[in-house]
Amino acid sequence: MADLVHDKPNGERVPTVICDGVDIVYRVNGTGAGRGSATAALNRILSRNQAEKAAGVRRVHAVKNVCFTAYKGEAIGLIGTNGSGKSTLLKAVAGLLPVENGKIYTNGQPSLLGVNAALMSDLTGERNVHLGGLAMGMSREQVKERYQDIVDFSGINEKGDFITLPMRTYSSGMAARLRFSIAAAKDHDVLLIDEALATGDRSFQKRSEDRIRELRRHAGTVFLVSHNNNSIRDTCDRVLWLERGVLRMDGPTEEVLAEYEAFTGGSDKPKGTTAPRPSPPAKPSKQEQKQPGAGKVPLPS
C-alpha cells in the first residue's frame, strides 16, 4: 500500500474512499465454455465445488487488485479504454457489486449518479421524476420541493407539455436529459458519475457540466468516468487509469492524460507497441482475457 500519490503534501488529508487490493469477478452462466451446455448445467448443479470452468461458467475478471485512497475534496477521473473495468470499479465503490478479494472502505454511502434502471418507459415523465427521486432515497417532500427544478433543468417542457407524456414517446436525447436531471437532483457525500456528460445537445451539456461542478462543491469526493479527456481536464485534479482491470497509472491529471493519449492516440496495435511503459503481464490462467489492445467489452455474445 505504497501507491499514494502525494500531490498535496501539506496538512493531513481525510480519506473518503479506500480501495485495498480489490478484485471483481463476474460469473456468466451458460456460455457453453467447455462441454455442451446441458451436461455442463447438470455438472454445475451436481458438483458445486467443481472447477467452474468445466461447469460452463465463464469467469470474467473485470478488476484486478486495485489499490488507491481518495481524499476529501478530490475530483478523480477514471479513464481507460472500453471494457477496462471503470464502471465496474465504480459500482463496487458504491457497494452495488460484491468484491471477490480485498476491501473497499468508504465514508458514508457513496452514490452512483444514475437512476435509469428505476424509471419505467410506460409512465409519464412526471411520475418518473417522482419514482426516480424516491428510488435515490429522497423523501416525498424533497421530491415535491425539487420537482419543478428537475423539470426546468431537463428542459423537457421547452417545446410543449411533454412531461405528462409517457417516457417511451420521448426522443433518446430527451429521455437522457430527463434521466440526468433526476439523477443530479440529489446532493451526495461521495459522488460517482459514469459517462453522464455525454447526454443531450450542446446547451444541455454545458448545463450538465455546471451542475457537476456544483455537485462537486457539495460532495466530499467526486469520481468521474469519461472518455472525454477535456471534461476530465476541466473537472478533475487526479486521474486513475484502468486498463484491462489493472490500475495502470494514478497521478495528477496532466501526467496521466498525457500517457493515456499517447497510448490511445497511436494505432490499434497490440499494447506495448505504443504504450511507453507497459504494465506487467496479467496473472496467468485468465482465459477471459480481452483481445490485446482492442479493449473491447469481454462479455461473450
Next chain:
Amino acid sequence: MSQVLDTPPPTAGAAAETPARLAARYGLTVSGARPSLSEYIRQLWARRHFITAFATAKLTAQYSQAKLGQVWQVMTPLLNAAVYYFIFGVLLGTKHGVPDYIPFLVTGVFVWTFTQSSIMAGTRAISGNLGLVRALHFPRAALPISFALQQLQQLLFSMAALVVILLCVGSPIGISWVLAVPVLTLQFTFNAGISMIMARMGAKAPDIAQLMPFVLRTWMYVSGVMWSIDKTLKHSHLPHTVMVLLQANPAAVYIDLMRFALIDSFHADQLPHHVWAYATGWALLVGVGGFIYFWKAEERYGRG
C-alpha cells in the same frame, strides 16, 4: 501491490499505514456490507414511499399500452374466473354440494392468484431487476415486498369485481365482510415473506422461475380453489395426517377464511379447527422468517 503500478514510481514511506488501519482511524466502513437487522428495518422503513410508488408504477405500467387501459385490471380476473367456472362448474360439475358455487369459485381463484402471483413475481424480484439492483442503493427487500404489494393492489381490483358478482347472485352484505381486512393483512404478510424467500432463491438460481409454474399448479389443485376440501373429503378414507396437512395448507386457510368472510352460505363449521391460529401462525412464521432469510444474503444480491 505496487507491481501493477509501475508509473509513477510508488512514493513509499509516507503511507506506511495499512489501508484497514487507515480506514478504522477515520471511521470508514466497508462498502456494501450487510447492515444489522435493526438498521436494515430502519432503512426499509425509510424507503416505504419508494416501495409503494414502485408497486403502483408497476401496476399502472402493466396495461398502459392496451386500448382499454386499466379496465383490464378488473377484466383479467373476471375472465380467469369465467374460464374456471366453465371447466369446473359446467363441464366437470365439481360444484355438486357447494351452494353459491360462483362466488365460492371466484373467491378461491382471486385469493389463490394473489399468492401465486406474489410467488412468481418474488422469484424474479432480484434476478429480473439486476439493472436496478446494480444501479441504486436501497434495501433489497424493498423489491419483493413491493411486488407483493403490487399483487395486493391487483387483488383489491379483483375484490371490487367480486363484490359485484356477490351482489348479482343475491348474496347479502353482512357484518362478516369486515373480516376480509384481517384475512388480507395476514395473507399479505405471508405472501411478502414467501416472496422474499423466493427472491433469494431466484437470485441464486434463476432456473427456479421455470420450475415454479408446476409447483404452483400442484399447490393450487390441493388448496381447494375450485372444490370444497371440507365437503369432498368428509367421507373419504384418507389418513388423518393427510387431512390435517390439507387443512393446514396456508393457501387453503386464507381461501376458506375469505369465503367465510364474504359468502353467506359458507358457515363456520366448514372451516378447519384452529383456522385463525393457522392463518396467524403461517403469516408470522413465513413473514418474519422470510424477511430474516432474505436479509442474510443482502450483500450478495446483484452478482452476475
